[in-house]
Amino acid sequence: MSDALVNPEIGLLGAHPFPRVAALLEGVEPPPGPHIDLTIGEPRVAPPDWLGTRLAEHGSTLGSYPRNEGTAAFREAASGWLNRRFLLDPPLAPEAVMPSSGAREVLFQLGLLAARPGLAIMPTPHYAPYRAAARLTGLEAVYLPSVEEHGFLPNLDEVDRLGPEVALFTVCSPTNPEGAVADREYLARAVGLARRHGFILAVDECYSEIYRTEAPFGVLRTCAELARPGEDPYAQVLAVNSLSKRSSAPGLRVGFTAGDRRLVKGLIDLRAYAAGTVGCPNMAAAADLLDDETHVDRIRDFYRELFDAADAILGDLPGYRSPEAGMFLWLRVDDDEATAVECWETAGLRVVPGRYLGPEAHHGAPEEAVPAAGYVRIAMVHDLDTTRLALERLAPILMKRGVAA
Secondary structure (H helix, E strand, C coil), rough: CCCCEEECCCCCCCCCCCHHHHHCCCCCCCCCCCCEEEECCCCCCCCCCCHHHHHHHHHHHCCCCCCCCCCCCHHHHHHHHHHHCCCCCCCCCHEEEEEEEHHHHHHHHHHHCCCCCEEEEECCCCHHHHHHHHHHCCCCCEEEEECCHCCCCCCCCHHHHHHHHHHEEEEECCCCCCCCCCCCCHHHHHHHHHHCCCEEEEEECCCCCCCCCCCCCCCCHHHHHHCCCCCCCCEEEEEEEEEHHHHHHHHHHHHHEEEEEHHHHHHHHHHHHHHCCCCCCHHHHHHHCCCCHHHHHHHHHHHHHHHHHHHHHHCCCCCCCCCCCCEEEEEEECCCCCCCCHHHEEEECEEEEEEECCHHHHHHHCCHHHHHEEEEEEEEECCCCHHHHHHHHHHHHHHEHHHHC
8 A cells, every 4th residue: 555545644544634623722721611512513403203213113124134225115215205306307216226324335435436547536625535435446536626716616627627537526515514506507517527528426415405595406307307318317427315414313324326227236236245234224214214304394494593593693704604505604714723723712612624624634735725724614513502602602703813705
């Protein structure tokens, strides 16, 4: 294994952001509590109260190995939800869906699925498994800055320029951490590039149901609108989703991938060797979650209240931007590490410096290649009273350190 992969200072794949935050704040004394951790995007709103009962009801299925492709009931529930949610016509077949242990598993395995040497293009900042999918499967990671000028999405002109060398292009929409949404024009062009150049387009849609006003369009709907008779309407495209955010059930560990049947079949075959299958009780409970929208509406309203509070408390301050979707604030500041230290030292708030989410955190890229260095990420996951307290403490710091657009 090359020295580029194993660096004694930062480990196998580079420093994970949360240990870096801990190291940055080591020895810094916060004021008296309560202290509020705004680093981790872990849902705190409760899943539906019937979820535990449903898991128990399906406990007898623990005596059987689950199939790699998942149960027929889960695949039907997932495809049915996708067809309803994204108005898919032609509809997506159950055979074009595969369950996974959350989204992270598949987002990594896409590097193995690419099946050819080449580039793995991803946004920066990005979710760490995108990078791992490249660096541990022989692909060359290319980080395209997700800057405001391009709607906080990778520049598709660059993707087109690199197209013949690309094996995998991963997009996140709604984006983590910026909360931006790819519109139908962006997605249609990305699909066209994947088909012209023959690479896999993977769209991480894990935040698709946590939105403020308008439901995100979705890459599968884009594919359906572009469909031609006699062709797989979802060719070269995979949408990756999860019940962690939609149903506030991260502990259930159920996600799903849907789209190109050939690629889905490849992932299913891979699972026979390189992944654990999802437990039958979990799939059964997940199918029940996918058939119910009442709890999703409640969870979405929970996040709307939090972001409405952010608009009211921080909306007039420099550096503030109101996100379209997701569960984070992405605040532009003069110095992200210094801001994180000040948040902890003066307000008892733990936040993530943006540079810890970009390539500088992974392999020592120069700062000019790390556009996220001018931001801090705030996880909006606590109850409304705790969130308001955190935002009120944050306001004078953003007044001092915020950078107007």
